[in-house]
Amino acid sequence: MSDRSYGILGVFHHSDAVEEAVKGLRGQRPADITVYTPLPHHDIEHAMARPESPIRVFTLVGGLTGAATGFAMPIWMSLDWPLITGGKPIISLPPFVIIAFELTILFGALATVLGLFVNAFILKPKASHVYDPSFSAGTFGVFVVPAEGRAEEARAVLERAGATEIRSEAVDA
Amino acid sequence: MATVTPPPAAPPPRRSPTHPHVGSYAQVNRDIFRMLSRPGRGWWMLFIPTLAGVGLLGFAFAVQVVLGIGMTGLMNPVGWGVYITTFVFWVGIAHSGTLISAILYLFRAPWRQSIYRAAEAMTVFAVMTAGLFPIIHLGRPWVFYYLLPYPNQRLIWPNFRSPLLWDVFAVGTYFTVSAVFFYIGMIPDIAAARDSTEVRWRRKLYTAMALGWTGTDREWKHFSRAYLYLAALATPLVLSVHSVVSWDFAMSIVPGWHTTIFAPYFVAGAIFSGLAMVITILIPMRKAFGLQAYLTPRHFDAMSKLILLTALIVTYAYATEYFMAWYSFEVPERNAFFNRAFGDYWWATWIMITCNAFVPQLLWFRNVRTSIGALFTISIFINIGMWFERFVIIIVSLSHEYVPWQWGTYMPSWVEIAILAGSFAWFFMWFLLFIRLLPPISVAELKEVLPSPLRADGAAAARVGPPADHGPSGHEGVR
Numbered sequence: 001m002s003d004r005s006y007g008i009l010g011v012f013h014h015s016d017a018v019e020e021a022v023k024g025l026r027g028q029r030p031a032d033i034t035v036y037t038p039l040p041h042h043d044i045e046h047a048m049a050r051p052e053s054p055i056r057v058f059t060l061v062g063g064l065t066g067a068a069t070g071f072a073m074p075i076w077m078s079l080d081w082p083l084i085t086g087g088k089p090i091i092s093l094p095p096f097v098i099i100a101f102e103l104t105i106l107f108g109a110l111a112t113v114l115g116l117f118v119n120a121f122i123l124k125p126k127a128s129h130v131y132d133p134s135f136s137a138g139t140f141g142v143f144v145v146p147a148e149g150r151a152e153e154a155r156a157v158l159e160r161a162g163a164t165e166i167r168s169e170a171v172d173a
Numbered sequence: 174m175a176t177v178t179p180p181p182a183a184p185p186p187r188r189s190p191t192h193p194h195v196g197s198y199a200q201v202n203r204d205i206f207r208m209l210s211r212p213g214r215g216w217w218m219l220f221i222p223t224l225a226g227v228g229l230l231g232f233a234f235a236v237q238v239v240l241g242i243g244m245t246g247l248m249n250p251v252g253w254g255v256y257i258t259t260f261v262f263w264v265g266i267a268h269s270g271t272l273i274s275a276i277l278y279l280f281r282a283p284w285r286q287s288i289y290r291a292a293e294a295m296t297v298f299a300v301m302t303a304g305l306f307p308i309i310h311l312g313r314p315w316v317f318y319y320l321l322p323y324p325n326q327r328l329i330w331p332n333f334r335s336p337l338l339w340d341v342f343a344v345g346t347y348f349t350v351s352a353v354f355f356y357i358g359m360i361p362d363i364a365a366a367r368d369s370t371e372v373r374w375r376r377k378l379y380t381a382m383a384l385g386w387t388g389t390d391r392e393w394k395h396f397s398r399a400y401l402y403l404a405a406l407a408t409p410l411v412l413s414v415h416s417v418v419s420w421d422f423a424m425s426i427v428p429g430w431h432t433t434i435f436a437p438y439f440v441a442g443a444i445f446s447g448l449a450m451v452i453t454i455l456i457p458m459r460k461a462f463g464l465q466a467y468l469t470p471r472h473f474d475a476m477s478k479l480i481l482l483t484a485l486i487v488t489y490a491y492a493t494e495y496f497m498a499w500y501s502f503e504v505p506e507r508n509a510f511f512n513r514a515f516g517d518y519w520w521a522t523w524i525m526i527t528c529n530a531f532v533p534q535l536l537w538f539r540n541v542r543t544s545i546g547a548l549f550t551i552s553i554f555i556n557i558g559m560w561f562e563r564f565v566i567i568i569v570s571l572s573h574e575y576v577p578w579q580w581g582t583y584m585p586s587w588v589e590i591a592i593l594a595g596s597f598a599w600f601f602m603w604f605l606l607f608i609r610l611l612p613p614i615s616v617a618e619l620k621e622v623l624p625s626p627l628r629a630d631g632a633a634a635a636r637v638g639p640p641a642d643h644g645p646s647g648h649e650g651v652r
Contacts, residue, residue: 038620120396
């Protein structure tokens with residue numbers, strides 16, 4: 001049984017304390033850190049230094065799919081029922097640009113949402129039990145699953161940074 | 174002479190430049206989630222009339238369906254009347270929501286946070302209202318789905334060269350993307366509401382709607398990126414939607430409609446009317462819920478400046494239309510514009526010009542921009558003026574369409590007036606439900622403009638707000 005089934009949660013009231021705690025914990029790899037904040041905090045995000053979100057790929061692919069659909073659909077449908085109106089060619093691209101534009105936006109936006117759901121792992125039935133309702137109000141939480149044998153060290157980092165409360169929590173299965 | 178040296182003062186608590194009377198993160202939650210409570214008598218006194226209005230809308234529409242489109246005042250040559258006017262009006266209202274939320278987000282405008290949620294809600298509900306009208310306007314509303322490109326027994330497809338079909342795509346996309354943007358942006362706040370409510374059904378509702386949000390750094394990172402991309406997609410969409418709506422007119426050859434300035438003219442007018450509607454809605458909400466610390470005179474001042482800018486664009490467009498009619502030497506065009514100003518509907522034209530071009534000029538004065546009462550009155554004038562702008566463009570142009578023996582005058586019937594009134598009830602019904610069910614001001618984004626709580630502030634200052642944060646100082650600068 002590895003001791004990685006347990007983590008340590010520190011509760012903070014100050015954002016700079018969270019920053020310090022995160023920087024201190026990042027020093028001792030391989031620690032698995034999760035920060036709970038009531039707002040997107042740039043300094044904390046910077047301290048966490050997570051890789052760039054892949055959502056942009058979803059947006060791009062969705063948008064391009066929409067553009068392609070927006071041209072392909074009217075072209076195919078116009079050819080399927082080739083009725084000349086107003087003396088214009090069957091495939092009149094300028095009006096189809098409008099359809100393509102709108103579908104680019106539509107597909108791009110829906111793909112972005114899909115990307116968010118897939119990457120942020122929301123849509124889970126229950127919040128992690130580590131989560132404390134005060135994290136959405138005004139306090140910050142730093143949850144760390146320390147590397148083997150370094151739990152005491154992690155606890156000390158949280159304490160030094162000024163955690164007002166420190167407790168052990170089981171990691172979600 | 175002995176002077177008493179005052180004791181060294183503690184440094185004043187750091188304040189947000191935009192919300193100086195909001196002290197702490199916890200206060201934001203308290204003040205905003207107070208609105209998500211059991212409504213009082215005032216709310217019911219507003220809500221029940223809106224239900225009655227929606228009933229009136231349903232009744233009038235039923236009469237029209239049973240007895241036929243002849244129940245309206247529509248005739249030759251005026252085949253587009255109050256329904257299409259009101260459709261364009263509501264699509265226009267819908268514009269400022271995404272403008273405020275998406276465009277001001279991209280520009281990092283510091284006055285956006287307090288107003289954007291209500292503006293987005295207004296957008297979604299306004300599109301829901303606008304969407305009723307093309308269907309109500311159909312002679313056979315039960316076959317509205319013919320507009321959608323779906324495989325059917327008739328083996329035919331919609332005409333993609335028709336501006337009306339572009340409208341289906343533009344308005345449909347606008348509704349979907351606005352609703353998604355509205356909901357996604359609200360997820361962290363719904364989670365916060367979930368954590369703060371004691372009421373069981375609310376907790377169940379918010380738990381379901383929050384989709385398991387816990388505010389981890391990973392969630393915030395992806396959320397922030399997704400929100401940015403949605404804003405970037407919504408911005409061109411806003412501009413495109415009202416352009417497409419304007420092409421419903423500009424693609425035709427009706428004098429008064431066939432003009433290239435219609436797209437920017439309509440977009441500016443839409444933003445103009447939408448901002449006015451935001452002010453019309455926010456001022457009573459601010460008063461009812463005591464949100465003076467969140468909706469400060471600074472917010473109203475900034476919105477007023479945008480209204481003034483768009484009013485100038487609209488005024489310029491009016492002038493350009495008349496100039497082009499005169500300068501082009503086109504007899505039908507000149508006649509159309511002479512008829513607008515001095516014909517059967519001269520009153521509508523002058524209501525439009527007075528409300529949209531002259532009244533907003535008052536906003537040049539700072540005293541007016543920071544006076545809540547004056548702003549509310551001006552915003553009502555603009556709402557009226559912008560409805561009449563669409564009335565003038567649509568009905569006056571059609572009434573003097575081509576050859577003179579075909580001219581005619583149209584007046585809306587009681588069915589059309591009832592449906593127009595009912596559309597306002599429908600819109601406000603949704604809005605009233607919204608302010609009691611979902612956080613009407615963004616909690617997470619407001620926290621972003623407050624100073625971060627730092628250890629240097631001391632534990633007490635970070636947790637307790639500045640003194641008198643609910644007191645009369647919150648009304649400072651409001652007359």
